[in-house]
Amino acid sequence: xxxxxxxxxxxxxxxxxxxxxxxxxxxxxxxxxxxxxxxxxxxxxxxxxxxxxxxxxxxxxxxxxxxxxxxxxxxxxxxxxxxxxxxxxxxxxxxxxxxxxxxxxxxxxxxxxxxxxxxxxxxxxxxxxxxxxxxxxxxxxxxxxxxxxxxxxxxxxxxxxxxxxxxxxxxxxxxxxxxxxxxxxxxxxxxxxxxxxxxxxxxxxxxxxxxxxxxxxxxxxxxxxxxxxxxxxxxxxxxxxxxxxxxxxxxxxxxxxxxxxxxxxxxxxxxxxxxxxxxxxxxxxxxxxxxxxxxxxxxxx
Amino acid sequence: xxxxxxxxxxxxxxxxxxxxxxxxxxxxxxxxxxxxxxxxxxxxxxxxxxxxxxxxxxxxxxxxxxxxxxxxxxxxxxxxxxxxxxxxxxxxxxxxxxxxxxxxxxxxxxxxxxxxxxxxxxxxxxxxxxxxxxxxxxxxxxxxxxxxxxxxxxxxxxxxxxxxxxxxxxxxxxxxxxxxxxxxxxxxxxxxxxxxxxxxxxxxxxxxxxxxxxxxxxxxxxxxxxxxxxxxxxxxxx
Numbered sequence: 120x121x122x123x124x125x126x127x128x129x130x131x132x133x134x135x136x137x138x139x140x141x142x143x144x145x146x147x148x149x150x151x152x153x154x155x156x157x158x159x160x161x162x163x164x165x166x167x168x169x170x171x172x173x174x175x176x177x178x179x180x181x182x183x184x185x186x187x188x189x190x191x192x193x194x195x196x197x198x199x200x201x202x203x204x205x206x207x208x209x210x211x212x213x214x215x216x217x218x219x220x221x222x223x224x225x226x227x228x229x230x231x232x233x234x235x236x237x238x239x240x241x242x243x244x245x246x247x248x249x250x251x252x253x254x255x256x257x258x259x260x261x262x263x264x265x266x267x268x269x270x271x272x273x274x275x276x277x278x279x280x281x282x283x284x285x286x287x288x289x290x291x292x293x294x295x296x297x298x299x300x301x302x303x304x305x306x307x308x309x310x311x312x313x314x315x316x317x318x319x320x321x322x323x324x325x326x327x328x329x330x331x332x333x334x335x336x337x338x339x340x341x342x343x344x345x346x347x348x349x350x351x352x353x354x355x356x357x358x359x360x361x362x363x364x365x366x367x368x369x370x371x372x373x374x375x376x377x378x379x380x381x382x383x384x385x386x387x388x389x390x391x392x393x394x395x396x397x398x399x400x401x402x403x404x405x406x407x408x409x410x411x412x413x414x415x416x417x418x419x420x
Numbered sequence: 421x422x423x424x425x426x427x428x429x430x431x432x433x434x435x436x437x438x439x440x441x442x443x444x445x446x447x448x449x450x451x452x453x454x455x456x457x458x459x460x461x462x463x464x465x466x467x468x469x470x471x472x473x474x475x476x477x478x479x480x481x482x483x484x485x486x487x488x489x490x491x492x493x494x495x496x497x498x499x500x501x502x503x504x505x506x507x508x509x510x511x512x513x514x515x516x517x518x519x520x521x522x523x524x525x526x527x528x529x530x531x532x533x534x535x536x537x538x539x540x541x542x543x544x545x546x547x548x549x550x551x552x553x554x555x556x557x558x559x560x561x562x563x564x565x566x567x568x569x570x571x572x573x574x575x576x577x578x579x580x581x582x583x584x585x586x587x588x589x590x591x592x593x594x595x596x597x598x599x600x601x602x603x604x605x606x607x608x609x610x611x612x613x614x615x616x617x618x619x620x621x622x623x624x625x626x627x628x629x630x631x632x633x634x635x636x637x638x639x640x641x642x643x644x645x646x647x648x649x650x651x652x653x654x655x656x657x658x
Contacts (some may be wrong), residue, residue: 141639371546371565374526375506390486391467391506400485406526406545408500 120146121282121295122247122388122418125356125363125416126396127240129259129291130382133397137162140396142216142251144385145266147392149247151295152268155281156250157242159291159358162261164237169196170215172222173208173232173240175278183207186226193221205278206232206241214279215288228315230279235289237262237360242281262417267293267359274319284325287332289360294321295388296373298351324349328357342366342412356386362416371409390407425448429431430457434471435464443473446498449475467507472500475517495536501510511538514555527564533574539628546583549576552593558628568595569605577624579633595641596621598633609644 124144129135136161145156165171183200187209190198194415195275196212204341211218215234233240241254247268251257274280281289298304301323305315313326327348330342338357342364345355354373357364365386367375377386378393380402385393393399407413440464448547449455449568455477459494462483465471469488472481475498483491486504493512502510505523514533521529524542532546533555540548543561552571562580569585581599588605595608604610613636621635648654 271572371527376507376526389467389488391488391507392467394466402488404523406524409546 120151120270120272121150122392123293123356123386124148124266124297124392125264125358125365125386125387127263127290127362127384127417128382129224129380129384133383134262135260136266138256140383141259141264141266142256143395144249144387144392145251145256145268147395148266148268148388151388152270153246153275154271155242155269155278156242156247156267157232157240157269157281157283157293158254158264158266159236159238159240159283159293160259160261160264160287160307161358161360162239162259165210165258167213168210169210170218170234171208171210171239172215172234173206173238174222174226175206175230175232175242176228177205177230177278178228178370179205181229186222186229189225190218190221199225203241207256208239210284226343231285233285233291235360236382238285238289238291238358240281240283240285242267243278244264244281245274257280263358263362264391265291265293265356265363273297274317277317278316280319282321283358284319284322286325286328286357289358290328291358292321292325292328292334293356293358294324295354295375296352296368298349300350304348316373320351324353324355339412339414346410351378354388359416362414362417364412365407366412367407367409371408375407376404377407377413378404427459428457429459429461429464431461432502433463434466439468442471446472446475446477446479446481447632449479452477455479460490464502469507472498477564478517486523495519504602505542506540506640508541511536511555514538524561525559529559530555533557537624537627543580547562547594549574552576552577556624556627558624558630560628565602566605568593568608571595575624577621577628577629577638587643589647590641590643592643594620596624597641598638600635601639601641604641608641608645611640611642613638 194213198209200207282293298320301320308326354375355366380398460481465485466486471494476496478497482501488507490509492500496515498517501520506521506525508526508529511519514536516536518537520539525540525544527546529544529548530538532551534553538557542557548563548567550569552574554574557576565583568587568650572591578597582601584603585605587608601604602627616633
């Protein structure tokens with residue numbers, strides 16, 4: 120069992136309190152996933168030509184200033200990190216691929232959680248309510264966010280095994296369910312050049328989406344491909360630079376509920392995670408259909 | 421079933437008191453000849469699970485909002501009305517009494533129900549009435565895929581449409597659908613709608629408070645009795 124939440128703001132009021140709402144939703148999903156929690160938040164786009172990278176350090180005594188100095192020397196600018204618990208987010212004055220390549224070479228001890236223009240990923244072991252406090256989610260403003268609470272069923276409980284999983288620039292995946300053909304699929308995807316950090320099944324789904332998108336498919340087409348190529352149970356939520364998408368497998372054992380008001384669109388494993396949002400009692404609430412892709416995206420101005 | 425104004429209504433606020441207290445107070449009425457209070461209004465459910473489960477007294481409980489999983493599960497005698505949507509497994513294993521969902525119900529509504537009546541005024545999603553064992557279910561909207569899977573006995577009336585694999589591996593339950601059926605499950609076939617079936621649909625619609633619907637508009641579905649378990653030659657295998 121796991122818990123998924125997603126929140127997409129349609130008003131500045133929700134944008135300003137995005138992290139607070141997200142934290143409240145995550146806390147409601149604690150008993151669906153008490154062993155780890157994670158979020159992907161979309162906000163503060165990096166300037167044109169620059170990119171944003173979220174990093175995790177397993178070493179609590181990490182010197183982020185050292186990383187900053189190296190990035191400044193390599194790419195210029197003043198990449199002052201925003202530090203939250205074991206994570207730091209850098210805005211680097213180069214494109215995301217170059218920034219990631221540099222970080223892999225010079226800081227192999229750090230783990231790149233996400234890269235892109237807007238995305239930030241934070242995830243860690245422990246109770247969701249502790250995670251919310253430790254990462255000070257209440258301070259976070261943003262346009263939209265996804266969250267996950269994990270109860271591990273098929274692989275270890277570590278930070279790396281937690282969700283969300285990055286699936287490419289500004290993309291991430293959270294999953295409730297389990298996949299049964301992930302070992303074979305991982306081998307096939309490795310042959311296509313997709314890299315994996317863990318033996319986790321969800322990471323394979325993330326890698327699958329990365330591959331399909333790299334091949335030029337749209338997000339909707341890539342998700343529809345999941346229906347043919349992934350064997351197992353899933354409710355997926357996929358974060359994109361401009362919104363999020365939801366897909367349930369055709370059997371649809373794993374729950375999902377969606378809701379919308381004039382101020383927000385939300386999805387969650389259970390309604391009680393939506394009930395904490397302002398105006399939830401008057402929201403339009405529905406259950407997403409099995410095997411149907413739902414996509415919510417804001418129009419870029 | 422509307423609450424009369426001259427009868428005292430006990431209001432229970434889940435924003436200020438725990439769910440276990442609500443259920444414990446309702447359970448304390450089991451077996452009491454004239455349970456008091458007999459009428460309850462539950463406010464601020466906020467999607468909480470297992471509300472008003474295991475009741476066994478002729479009480480009326482109205483829940484003012486959306487509920488989580490297994491609301492009114494195992495219900496006996498009581499009338500439970502949800503003024504909102506219901507999560508997974510509403511009225512699961514209902515034994516008697518009536519459960520009404522004014523909004524939509526999630527999957528497995530009325531699963532394994534043995535008696536009583538479940539009314540869903542909106543849609544019910546997948547697996548509605550799965551393994552039904554004698555309860556009646558009336559859905560004013562549509563039902564999702566695999567509804568009435570392995571339903572043994574009992575009746576299901578759907579005023580809207582049914583999803584794929586309706587009545588898969590059904591035994592002796594009877595299904596009536598007014599709209600389209602996306603697909604029938606294994607061993608489930610359409611059967612003739614006779615006068616006794618029209619009467620049965622009328623009776624169930626009346627019990628659910630549905631008016632102005634012609635029972636002749638429904639189609640009846642049930643078991644073709646061709647699966648392995650129906651062959652007497654296989655009886656010795658068990």
